Amino acid sequence: MLSKRIIACLDVKNGEVVKGINFEGLRSAGDPAELARRYNREGIDELVILDITATLERRQALADTIRAVAKELFIPLAVGGGIRTEADAAAAVEAGADKVSLNTAALKQPELITTLARRYGSQAVVVAIDAKKDGDRYSVFVRSGTTETNRDAVEWAREAEQRGAGEILLTSIDRDGTRAGFHCDMTAAVSTAVSIPVIASGGAGGLDDFVDVFTSGAADAALAASIFHYAETSVSALKQHLRGRGIPVRL
Amino acid sequence: MIALIDYKAGNLTSVRKALAAVGAEVYTPERADDLTRARGIIVPGVGHFAATAALDDAWLQQIHRHVADGKALLGICLGMQFLYESSEEAPGLRGLGLLDGACFRLRPPAAAGLKVPHVGWNDLDLVRPETIASQIPNHSQVYFTHSYVAPVTADTVAATGHGQTFASVAQRGRVAGVQFHPEKSGDVGLQFLRNFLATVH
Numbered sequence: 001m002l003s004k005r006i007i008a009c010l011d012v013k014n015g016e017v018v019k020g021i022n023f024e025g026l027r028s029a030g031d032p033a034e035l036a037r038r039y040n041r042e043g044i045d046e047l048v049i050l051d052i053t054a055t056l057e058r059r060q061a062l063a064d065t066i067r068a069v070a071k072e073l074f075i076p077l078a079v080g081g082g083i084r085t086e087a088d089a090a091a092a093v094e095a096g097a098d099k100v101s102l103n104t105a106a107l108k109q110p111e112l113i114t115t116l117a118r119r120y121g122s123q124a125v126v127v128a129i130d131a132k133k134d135g136d137r138y139s140v141f142v143r144s145g146t147t148e149t150n151r152d153a154v155e156w157a158r159e160a161e162q163r164g165a166g167e168i169l170l171t172s173i174d175r176d177g178t179r180a181g182f183h184c185d186m187t188a189a190v191s192t193a194v195s196i197p198v199i200a201s202g203g204a205g206g207l208d209d210f211v212d213v214f215t216s217g218a219a220d221a222a223l224a225a226s227i228f229h230y231a232e233t234s235v236s237a238l239k240q241h242l243r244g245r246g247i248p249v250r251l
Numbered sequence: 252m253i254a255l256i257d258y259k260a261g262n263l264t265s266v267r268k269a270l271a272a273v274g275a276e277v278y279t280p281e282r283a284d285d286l287t288r289a290r291g292i293i294v295p296g297v298g299h300f301a302a303t304a305a306l307d308d309a310w311l312q313q314i315h316r317h318v319a320d321g322k323a324l325l326g327i328c329l330g331m332q333f334l335y336e337s338s339e340e341a342p343g344l345r346g347l348g349l350l351d352g353a354c355f356r357l358r359p360p361a362a363a364g365l366k367v368p369h370v371g372w373n374d375l376d377l378v379r380p381e382t383i384a385s386q387i388p389n390h391s392q393v394y395f396t397h398s399y400v401a402p403v404t405a406d407t408v409a410a411t412g413h414g415q416t417f418a419s420v421a422q423r424g425r426v427a428g429v430q431f432h433p434e435k436s437g438d439v440g441l442q443f444l445r446n447f448l449a450t451v452h
Contacts, residue, residue: 074435075437
C-alpha cells in the first residue's frame with residue numbers, strides 16, 4: 001500500500017538553515033547537510049530545501065547547498081524559493097534537485113510549468129500554492145504570502161495540473177507558524193479536486209495533526225519544518241504514531 | 252564500464268550519483284556504436300513512452316546484440332517499460348521485446364480513492380528469488396513516480412499494488428527492470444544497483 005509521506009523542509013539562507021535548530025550532536029547546527037543526514041537516519045521520506053536568500057549570489061550559494069545535501073542522500077529532494085526562470089530550475093536540477101517547486105513564477109508565467117514538465121517530466125515539477133481562507137473560498141497569495149491574487153486555490157491547482165505539474169505543495173497562510181494543526185478543509189478541497197498528490201503544509205504542532213491531515217484532510221504527504229528542527233518530534237516517533245492509527249507509513 | 256543511455260527522458264544527475272556511490276564506472280554513449288565497449292547497460296528514463304523513439308534501429312540492434320552476448324541490462328522506470336513489447340501510452344511504438352507483455356495505464360477502481368500518477372513509497376512483494384533482488388528484505392519500501400506499469404508475468408520478481416497489482420521488479424537472465432527509482436530509494440535502492448553490478452562481468 002502506498003505510504004503517506006512525511007517531508008521535512010529546510011529553510012536555507014546563504015547556505016545555512018535559518019529556523020532555530022536544537023539538535024544535539026551536530027557539528028554545526030545550521031549546516032543543511034548535517035540536518036539532512038539526521039532526518040534521513042530517522043526515516044524522512046523526502047526533503048525540501050526552501051531558499052530564502054535575497055542576494056544576487058543566491059543561485060551559486062543554493063547550488064552549493066543542493067550539492068552538499070544531495071551528495072550522500074538517496075531520497076527525493078525538492079528545491080524551491082526564488083525559482084523564476086528555466087535557467088534557475090536547470091541550475092537546481094544540475095546540482096542534484098529531483099524536483100523544483102514554483103510559486104510566484106508559476107502564477108506570473110504559467111507556461112513555465114509546461115516548459116519544465118516537457119524538459120524534466122511532470123514528476124520534477126511541484127507547484128506551491130500559499131492560500132488563505134476567504135469566506136467560502138481559498139484565496140491564493142504570492143510573494144511569500146504578502147500579495148493577494150484573484151485566484152482560487154482549487155481552481156489554480158486544477159490549472160497547474162493541466163499545465164503539467166506533478167504535485168501541489170499547499171500551504172495554509174492562516175495556520176503557518178501557529179502549530180494549530182494543518183488546514184484540513186482546504187487540503188481536502190484541493191486534494192479531491194486534482195489527481196496529482198497534494199502535500200499539506202502549515203500548522204503542524206502535534207502528532208495528531210498529522211493523523212487529521214491524512215484522514216479528514218485527504219493529504220498524500222505532509223510537510224513540516226520547525227517541529228522537526230527543534231527535535232520536539234522525531235520523524236520516527238511520528239511515523240510510529242501514524243502506524244498505530246492505521247495510516248500507512250514507511251518505517 | 253556501464254553505459255548509461257541518455258535519450259533525453261529526464262535528468263540523469265541522481266542516477267549518476269547513486270551509481271558512483273556503489274562504485275560503478277559509468278559513461279554516456281554518444282552513438283549506438285559506443286555501446287560495444289559496455290559490460291553492462293542501464294536504460295533509465297522518466298516521462299512518456301514516446302521518448303524511447305529517440306533510440307533508433309541502430310541503438311536497438313546494439314542493445315539486442317549486447318543481450319545476445321549474455322551481458323547485463325537494467326531498465327529503470329520508463330526504461331523498464333521499454334524492455335516489454337509495447338505500451339498503451341504510445342500504441343504505435345514497439346518496445347525492446349526482451350520481456351513478454353504490454354505495459355498499461357494504472358486504473359485503480361474508483362471506490363479505492365487512489366490517485367494516478369502513483370507517487371511515493373510503496374512495498375515490494377517478492378514473488379521469485381532472483382539476483383537483482385538478492386539481500387532485499389520482503390516488503391521493503393521503495394520510491395515510485397509513474398502512471399504506466401508492466402504486467403505481472405513469469406518474469407516478475409516483485410509485485411506492487413496500487414488498486415491493481417503490477418510488476419515492480421522483473422528479471423529474465425541478465426535482463427532486469429525496476430519500476431521504482433533505485434537512485435531515490437535509500438539503502439534498499441542502492442542494494443538493487445549493487446546487485447545489478449554483481450551481474451556485470
